Amino acid sequence: MSSLLRVPAPAKLNLFLHVVGQRPDGYHLLQSVFTFIELYDYLDFTVRSDGVIERQGQTLEGLTAENDLIIRAARLLQHHTGTTLGVSIQCEKHIPAGAGLGGGSSNAATTLMALNRLWGTGLNRQQLMDLGLQLGADVPVFIFGRSAFAEGVGEHLQAVPVPDLYYVLLKPAVSVPTPTIFRDKGLTRDSKPIIITDFTGYQTQPDADYHQSVAMFGSNVLEPVACKYAAEINDLLLSLQKRKLHARMTGSGSCLFIAFCDKETATRQSIQLCGTILHEQPMVQKSPDIQVVKGLHTHPQYNWLTEFGD
Known part of the structure; x- marks a missing residue:
């Protein structure tokens, strides 16, 4: 070897x-x-x-x-x-x-x-x-x-x-199988198509707050279906909304994220959430895992490959 x-x-x-x-x-x-x-x-x-x-x-x-x-x-x-x-x-x-x-x-x-x-x-x-x-x-x-x-x-x-952002990740102690979500009859399958400039234009409005503009563009249509199958996801989202924190589920879940412009704000918010969120969710037997991560613009191995057609 x-x-x-x-x-x-x-x-x-x-x-x-x-x-x-x-x-x-x-x-x-x-x-x-x-x-x-x-x-x-x-x-x-x-x-x-x-x-x-x-x-x-x-x-x-x-x-x-x-x-x-x-x-x-x-x-x-x-x-x-x-x-x-x-x-x-x-x-x-x-x-x-x-x-x-x-x-x-x-x-x-x-x-x-x-x-x-x-x-x-x-x-x-x-x-x-x-x-x-x-x-x-x-x-x-x-x-x-x-x-x-x-x-x-x-x-x-x-x-x-995508702007430089830090994300608070919140992973509930639950998962919903992806096929279950995509098979659900309540899944929205006819979202109005957008073009790439819809996203880039929205996040660069003159007075836009990146925390809001990136996290609030569009929606994740899988999120309400996941909430139907997992009360932990739904309860966590409601708890965050009470704090006026806009959280979104990634993919088919169950992890939620909140975007912030700087590490200090993200870290402070994550500490506050760790201290209080279980108290507000009496149905949850295990508190969600919470951590702060930095966004990446490129994959660590991006330069290992030649470009298209080379």
């Missing part, structure tokens, strides 16, 4: 998420703005010469090789390129599962980017994005590597400016 590499895989936030239609095959057509945050899983890769792909160390309970996105990503790249090399992979988890933070998709994307480098397979960004889409709709944005306006099932991406 040789060529050990340790790589961070960042979490993502959906600043808004609209469903604008549904394809005949059942896939939902989305519009969203993705941005990355400084909350990472860490993946260790050790190249093998025998072609074996294996996952070492702790894995999520019940996770098999067939549904492990890390293993599937490695096998997909190996099969696509015909390389005879293999890899041993360990993952140190910090991004909570079932949170809408994209940990699994990020791990898959990081695996593709890291092994493309370690195995010397030489695929460019677009080629890796096309492979990533076979693993999941959120995988391509991590390979795209910039804050992005997303359309289609999430594969049509355009870079979009």
Whole structure:
């Protein structure tokens, strides 16, 4: 074995998420703005010469090789390129599962980017994005590597400016399966489509407060459906609204976020929330995990890939 590499895989936030239609095959057509945050899983890769792909160390309970996105990503790249090399992979988890933070998709994307480098397979960004889409709709944005306006099932991406922000993350001790949310008959599937300038124009209005303008653009139409299945999410949102804090769910949840312009304000607010929020939520047996993270404009491995068509 040789060529050990340790790589961070960042979490993502959906600043808004609209469903604008549904394809005949059942896939939902989305519009969203993705941005990355400084909350990472860490993946260790050790190249093998025998072609074996294996996952070492702790894995999520019940996770098999067939549904492990890390293993599937490695096998997909190996099969696509015909390389005879293999890899041993360990993952140190910090991004909570079932949170809408994209940990699994990020791990898959990081695996593709890291092994493309370690195995010397030489695929460019677009080629890796096309492979990533076979693993999941959120995988391509991590390979795209910039804050992005997303359309289609999430594969049509355009870079979009997002201001420097800090986010208070609040993760309730509950999750709702993504398929359950998308199957729900109450899900709004006909949001009015927007164009990218709607978002960029809204956040740069002359007197706009970035805390409000970024966090309040549009909505996450999955949020009310998640609240229907998980009272903890609904109660947490109501508690934050009482404080006049505009919180939003990311992805299919259950994590909520609040945007702030500076670290000091975000930290002060997180401390206040840690001290009082459980008291206001008598139904909740376990208080939500609360932390402050910084937004990222680009993925840590962005410069590892050549651009489209190179």
